[in-house]
Amino acid sequence: MADVKTPRLTSKGRATRARILGVAADLIAKRGIAGTQIDDVRRAAGVSGSQMTHYFKDKRTLIKAVIAWQAQSTLDTHTRPELGHLDSFEALRRWAGSTVERQRERAFEGGCQFGSLAGQLVESDAETRADLAAGFEQWLELFRKGLLAMRDRGDLRREADPEALAYALLGAMQGGLLLSQTLRRVEPLRDSLNAAIAHVESLATSNP
Amino acid sequence: MADVKTPRLTSKGRATRARILGVAADLIAKRGIAGTQIDDVRRAAGVSGSQMTHYFKDKRTLIKAVIAWQAQSTLDTHTRPELGHLDSFEALRRWAGSTVERQRERAFEGGCQFGSLAGQLVESDAETRADLAAGFEQWLELFRKGLLAMRDRGDLRREADPEALAYALLGAMQGGLLLSQTLRRVEPLRDSLNAAIAHVESLATSNP
Numbered sequence: 001m002a003d004v005k006t007p008r009l010t011s012k013g014r015a016t017r018a019r020i021l022g023v024a025a026d027l028i029a030k031r032g033i034a035g036t037q038i039d040d041v042r043r044a045a046g047v048s049g050s051q052m053t054h055y056f057k058d059k060r061t062l063i064k065a066v067i068a069w070q071a072q073s074t075l076d077t078h079t080r081p082e083l084g085h086l087d088s089f090e091a092l093r094r095w096a097g098s099t100v101e102r103q104r105e106r107a108f109e110g111g112c113q114f115g116s117l118a119g120q121l122v123e124s125d126a127e128t129r130a131d132l133a134a135g136f137e138q139w140l141e142l143f144r145k146g147l148l149a150m151r152d153r154g155d156l157r158r159e160a161d162p163e164a165l166a167y168a169l170l171g172a173m174q175g176g177l178l179l180s181q182t183l184r185r186v187e188p189l190r191d192s193l194n195a196a197i198a199h200v201e202s203l204a205t206s207n208p
Numbered sequence: 209m210a211d212v213k214t215p216r217l218t219s220k221g222r223a224t225r226a227r228i229l230g231v232a233a234d235l236i237a238k239r240g241i242a243g244t245q246i247d248d249v250r251r252a253a254g255v256s257g258s259q260m261t262h263y264f265k266d267k268r269t270l271i272k273a274v275i276a277w278q279a280q281s282t283l284d285t286h287t288r289p290e291l292g293h294l295d296s297f298e299a300l301r302r303w304a305g306s307t308v309e310r311q312r313e314r315a316f317e318g319g320c321q322f323g324s325l326a327g328q329l330v331e332s333d334a335e336t337r338a339d340l341a342a343g344f345e346q347w348l349e350l351f352r353k354g355l356l357a358m359r360d361r362g363d364l365r366r367e368a369d370p371e372a373l374a375y376a377l378l379g380a381m382q383g384g385l386l387l388s389q390t391l392r393r394v395e396p397l398r399d400s401l402n403a404a405i406a407h408v409e410s411l412a413t414s415n416p
Binding site for chain 1: 238239240241242243295317318319323324326327328329330331332337340341343344345371372373374375378379380381382383384385386387389391392395396397398399400402403404406407410
């Protein structure tokens with residue numbers, strides 16, 4: 001995801017580039033990738049054709065940058081300081097609650113903007129798939145680190161596998177989001193996350 | 209999903225229509241919807257332009273029929289007689305094992321063909337979203353029925369909620385499939401399904 005760094009841009013240039021990416025991500029969330037043309041993005045961002053070409057030479061370059069930008073943006077949203085480090089049962093429940101609330105506020109439209117990019121692009125080409133995998137890996141690492149800390153601290157039993165639990169938490173989140181997005185109701189996301197967290201809790205040292 | 213029934217076709221016509229749908233579903237799984245043009249489908253199915261138009265007047269009509277066809281085909285694959293009715297812990301584990309094996313055989317390419325359609329089309333228009341929701345509902349009903357039978361039989365405790373557990377099982381499946389497809393490895397799907405089934409098992413009457 002090298003495109004995310006563009007050191008040769010001025011700070012104004014970086015701001016323009018970020019604005020274009022934000023606009024592109026929003027349009028894609030609303031219309032899908034196939035329904036979003038580079039010229040729609042250019043118009044919505046209010047930049048000229050030559051400016052657009054300066055930052056993104058074609059749709060493929062733009063999509064690649066949107067993947068990296070969306071991975072970082074999703075991660076930032078979900079790791080706001082008030083959510084903590086996902087390294088306690090309480091933090092996991094807060095994270096699940098805030099994930100559910102965010103979708104409810106948006107009436108379940110758009111789902112996970114990163115997962116949605118993945119669903120649309122995963123079979124397009126090997127490089128894009130690798131970029132998407134790198135985005136998911138950032139998430140997995142966040143869960144793994146938190147779960148490992150919980151096991152090291154003795155909150156989780158020794159047999160708890162942070163790797164396996166990280167997959168289960170991210171899987172529940174992605175599947176729950178797609179189902180809630182499609183069915184336009186809260187239950188699939190809420191119940192998927194609750195089940196995954198209940199499973200983590202079942203591995204607590206002091207499990208009653 | 210009315211398009212799935214076409215009573216006015218002859219048996220030969222129905223076979224041709226089904227062949228076109230199978231070819232379209234395969235191409236879409238490989239290239240995505242945006243990368244699949246109606247003329248590619250026509251050529252791959254070996255039908256003439258006028259035949260194609262006879263069955264599917266445009267890409268939209270074709271995609272709508274592919275959704276219904278894929279929902280039924282996915283359901284048929286997962287409810288083969290040897291898998292039983294998903295109404296016991298054993299049947300749920302067999303279903304999870306066979307889901308994992310099928311993905312492994314395909315080297316995790318394509319993911320869930322129905323979930324993948326959902327990911328690509330969910331924000332396209334309200335009617336398409338309703339068709340996708342109907343497909344997921346067929347799945348949910350299958351899980352709910354099995355879980356309800358388990359509760360009625362006394363395998364699951366009274367407080368077990370078949371509705372919530374059905375969402376958790378389908379969520380784990382969809383999320384696990386998307387992650388395994390993107391990361392091209394078995395763990396996300398296997399661990400997501402294991403966690404969801406372990407949660408169902410934690411509600412067993414004779415939970416040790």
